[in-house]
Amino acid sequence: xxxxxxxxxxxxxxxxxxxxxxxxxxxxxxxxxxxxxxxxxxxxxxxxxxxxxxxxxxxxxxxxxxxxxxxxxxxxxxxxxxxxxxxxxxxxxxxxxxxxxxxxxxxxxxxxxxxxxxxxxxxxxxxxxxxxxxxxxxxxxxxxxxxxxxxxxxxxxxxxxxxxxxxxxxxxxxxxxxxxxxxxxxxxxxxxxxxxxxxxxxxxxxxxxxxxxxxxxxxxxxxxxxxxxxxxxxxxxxxxxxxxxxxxxxxxxxxxxxxxxxxxxxxxxxxxxxxxxxxxxxxxxxxxxxxxxxxxxxxxxxxxxxxxxxxxxxxxxxxxxxxxxxxxxxxxxxxxxxxxxxxxxxxxxxxxxxxxxxxxxxxxxxxxxxxxxxxxxxxxxxxxxxxxxxxxxxxxxxxxxxxxxxxxxxxxxxxxxxxxxxxxxxxxxxxxxxxxxxxxxxxxxxxxxxxxxxxxxxxxxxxx
Numbered sequence: 349x350x351x352x353x354x355x356x357x358x359x360x361x362x363x364x365x366x367x368x369x370x371x372x373x374x375x376x377x378x379x380x381x382x383x384x385x386x387x388x389x390x391x392x393x394x395x396x397x398x399x400x401x402x403x404x405x406x407x408x409x410x411x412x413x414x415x416x417x418x419x420x421x422x423x424x425x426x427x428x429x430x431x432x433x434x435x436x437x438x439x440x441x442x443x444x445x446x447x448x449x450x451x452x453x454x455x456x457x458x459x460x461x462x463x464x465x466x467x468x469x470x471x472x473x474x475x476x477x478x479x480x481x482x483x484x485x486x487x488x489x490x491x492x493x494x495x496x497x498x499x500x501x502x503x504x505x506x507x508x509x510x511x512x513x514x515x516x517x518x519x520x521x522x523x524x525x526x527x528x529x530x531x532x533x534x535x536x537x538x539x540x541x542x543x544x545x546x547x548x549x550x551x552x553x554x555x556x557x558x559x560x561x562x563x564x565x566x567x568x569x570x571x572x573x574x575x576x577x578x579x580x581x582x583x584x585x586x587x588x589x590x591x592x593x594x595x596x597x598x599x600x601x602x603x604x605x606x607x608x609x610x611x612x613x614x615x616x617x618x619x620x621x622x623x624x625x626x627x628x629x630x631x632x633x634x635x636x637x638x639x640x641x642x643x644x645x646x647x648x649x650x651x652x653x654x655x656x657x658x659x660x661x662x663x664x665x666x667x668x669x670x671x672x673x674x675x676x677x678x679x680x681x682x683x684x685x686x687x688x689x690x691x692x693x694x695x696x697x698x699x700x701x702x703x704x705x706x707x708x709x710x711x712x713x714x715x716x717x718x719x720x721x722x723x724x725x726x727x728x729x730x731x732x733x734x735x736x737x738x739x740x741x742x743x744x745x746x747x748x749x750x751x752x753x754x755x756x757x758x759x760x761x762x763x764x765x766x767x768x769x770x771x772x773x774x775x776x777x778x779x780x781x782x783x784x785x786x787x788x789x790x791x792x793x794x795x796x797x798x799x800x801x802x803x804x805x806x807x808x809x810x811x812x
Contacts, residue, residue, distance in 0.1 A: 349419060355389035357422050358439060366419045367392070367441070368449070370480075371412050373460075381407045383443070385418060391434075394418060394441035406446045413452040413459075419445040468773070473787040475778055487767050487775045490609065494763065495562055497605045498582055505597070507558040507584070512547035514540060514564070519737045520730075523567035526577075534804030540566040543756060545676060546741060548585040549714055552752040553744045557587040562759070574706060574761050574772055577784045584711075585754035591697050591713050595622070595653055598701065598709070598755055602762075606649060610766055616641060616650040625657045638705030646768040652702050659683075659696040660727065668729035673698040675724055677712040678753075684720070691727055701757060708762050711755030718745040 349366040357365060369387030376382075381396045381404065396407045410416065420441035431437035456474055457466050459481045471478040478484060499509065518525045518539035525539040541547075543565045551559045563583045569575070586594065599620050606613055616639065628635055635657075639650040659679050660669035669691055671677065679687060683694040701709035715721045721742065725735050735742075763775035773779035780786055800807065 415450040709757030713753035
């Protein structure tokens with residue numbers, strides 16, 4: 349008999365069906381043994397009646413978390429036994445046969461609770477068990493729905509999904525790179541991408557016009573509750589586009605996403621407010637304010653845009669300017685002349701997407717004039733060698749680059765807010781600790797001497 353998923357059992361009432369999954373709960377009442385079974389689709393109660401001797405014999409041995417195959421008759425529960433607050437609360441399986449596919453040791457912690465009471469190190473070390481708990485199952489499954497929604501939305505808007513390289517070149521873009529040594533060219537290194545920024549701009553030079561990617565990005569920086577060494581961003585870029593068009597598209601997509609996937613939640617402001625950076629800093633003291641009307645309401649989503657950022661920040665240590673966003677962000681047209689007279693007064697076409705006190709996305713209109721780009725490099729103190737690292741960009745811009753811009757919402761932070769979680773580790777399948785360690789895989793870890801020799805690398809340890 350073919351396997352039936354638990355969520356489909358209602359369609360088989362009065363018939364025999366076979367399910368496969370885990371024992372969620374076992375309750376032995378002597379003559380009858382009750383079980384709750386679960387699979388990826390849901391849960392259902394089963395019972396072994398006194399007459400089913402073979403099933404009873406197996407059922408006496410079976411324990412929670414064992415993997416089983418169950419054949420039985422799908423019966424309607426008596427009216428007084430119906431549980432309206434439970435999925436499949438109106439049916440149960442009268443178990444005729446039960447086959448053990450795999451035994452299991454008792455889990456090292458409770459997987460029925462929400463898990464917040466358990467030490468995070470223990471949870472992450474045994475993440476494959478932690479992920480069994482209903483809260484995390486919901487988080488990861490809803491994440492898949494969100495990613496599918498944005499893929500479908502952007503595809504319907506004629507965007508092309510394009511994968512950009514993971515092994516790329518180290519360049520001075522802000523955060524510290526993770527680097528990968530080359531075995532073939534000893535002493536040279538790839539870098540893992542801090543973002544696909546340069547690639548997506550080069551795709552605009554290539555004439556793709558509308559690009560998106562659910563991109564993994566890696567930054568070797570200190571972690572915190574809403575940050576990880578590697579994370580996922582929705583990378584979007586468009587040619588011949590205004591800032592307003594980028595904001596409208598993004599706003600429409602996420603407003604519709606919330607209404608479809610999280611109908612219990614309310615988007616506070618429609619349209620989203622467009623706020624001036626200076627005014628926001630003056631009023632709230634932060635560029636990512638929490639604009640909810642009731643900050644105790646977890647189902648309120650107060651999206652907003654922050655605009656008119658300064659193009660530069662003053663780097664007091666180095667004595668020159670640093671990009672406020674990144675070095676490819678375009679200055680506002682009316683401020684371009686100030687690049688020579690007063691760079692600190694230049695505003696940019698940066699736009700930040702904020703939600704409930706978090707920055708959940710950022711983007712800008714990009715520089716498409718190579719002369720302006722070189723001037724920015726000069727103002728941020730790039731020397732000849734640093735400029736050389738972007739020679740491929742400047743060369744590409746010689747061959748006809750359209751005006752372009754985009755945005756990159758952080759999907760982990762968004763999911764954290766959508767799921768009312770305290771940190772992004774709760775919405776990532778296999779996250780790192782706050783110190784950047786993977787406790788389950790024991791990474792980072794040492795590699796053996798043979799691999800080091802192949803790479804031409806010698807480890808020197810700091811003297812104490």
